[in-house]
Amino acid sequence: MNRRHFLTSGASFLAGAALADSPLPQRSGVPLDQEPLPYDFGALEPFLDAAMVKEHYQKHHAAYVADLHKVLASVHLQAASVSSLLKTVEFLPPRSDRSVMNLGAQPGRLPEQVKQAIRTNGGGHMNHTLFWRYMAPPGSGPDAPEGKLAAAINDAFGSFPRFRKAFAAAALKHVGPGWAWLSYRPDKGLFISTTANEDNPLMQGSVPDAEFGRPILCLDLWEHAYSPKYRGRREDYIAAWWSVVNWPRVAGSYGIVTTTSS
Ligand code: MN
Numbered sequence: 001m002n003r004r005h006f007l008t009s010g011a012s013f014l015a016g017a018a019l020a021d022s023p024l025p026q027r028s029g030v031p032l033d034q035e036p037l038p039y040d041f042g043a044l045e046p047f048l049d050a051a052m053v054k055e056h057y058q059k060h061h062a063a064y065v066a067d068l069h070k071v072l073a074s075v076h077l078q079a080a081s082v083s084s085l086l087k088t089v090e091f092l093p094p095r096s097d098r099s100v101m102n103l104g105a106q107p108g109r110l111p112e113q114v115k116q117a118i119r120t121n122g123g124g125h126m127n128h129t130l131f132w133r134y135m136a137p138p139g140s141g142p143d144a145p146e147g148k149l150a151a152a153i154n155d156a157f158g159s160f161p162r163f164r165k166a167f168a169a170a171a172l173k174h175v176g177p178g179w180a181w182l183s184y185r186p187d188k189g190l191f192i193s194t195t196a197n198e199d200n201p202l203m204q205g206s207v208p209d210a211e212f213g214r215p216i217l218c219l220d221l222w223e224h225a226y227s228p229k230y231r232g233r234r235e236d237y238i239a240a241w242w243s244v245v246n247w248p249r250v251a252g253s254y255g256i257v258t259t260t261s262s
Pocket of ligand 1 (some may be wrong): 224
């Protein structure tokens with residue numbers, strides 16, 4: 001556990017801001033605030049219609065961001081990014097102020113209620129940010145992975161069609177709200193997992209150890225993501241989603257997670 005990944009005081013927050021301005025080739029983190037949607041609301045049709053994307057982005061996603069800021073303010077916690085926050089949410093120490101004491105904090109850890117609110121709202125924000133990033137208008141790019149990413153998918157799953165089949169099967173099998181993921185870990189390579197609710201693979205200590213990793217692709221399995229357009233038919237929603245996956249962006253993330261340590 002690396003304490004530099006989370007920042008609990010004004011001074012370290014400033015240090016984090018300075019780090020963020022350093023000339024890194026591409027930032028892999030997710031900021032605390034909602035970034036603009038990288039396309040028009042209607043750009044993913046017919047996979048997702050404009051009204052659904054608008055409601056999903058402006059209502060569901062925005063609510064997570066607003067509630068994340070509320071819970072962080074309630075415990076006087078600042079973070080450089082939501083991704084760095086979620087990596088450490090199970091290990092964050094409580095502040096010694098009254099608001100935390102009143103919630104019955106155990107020494108050494110945030111109160112369960114606060115931690116859960118960070119998992120839900122921080123996860124909801126981060127997961128949706130990645131979901132939007134990893135989609136692009138149909139026909140705007142390649143319909144399959146290329147280069148090193150394609151080779152890594154072949155190595156891990158046998159072929160691209162076999163990967164699609166395995167990913168779809170995992171997404172279909174997942175019970176209740178959650179997410180399907182393609183993630184990377186040095187000792188495992190690429191692997192598929194699903195998480196419940198708004199958890200994600202970065203949440204070490206929250207997800208099973210075997211499913212901890214750095215995500216490079218995700219699919220929203222909450223009903224609000226596919227009903228009523230797909231009338232609750234998750235398999236149709238999954239099948240349609242492949243036509244809007246932003247493979248160059250996924251390849252960019254693969255490049256980052258395989259060449260950086262955090
Ligand atoms: Mn959603």
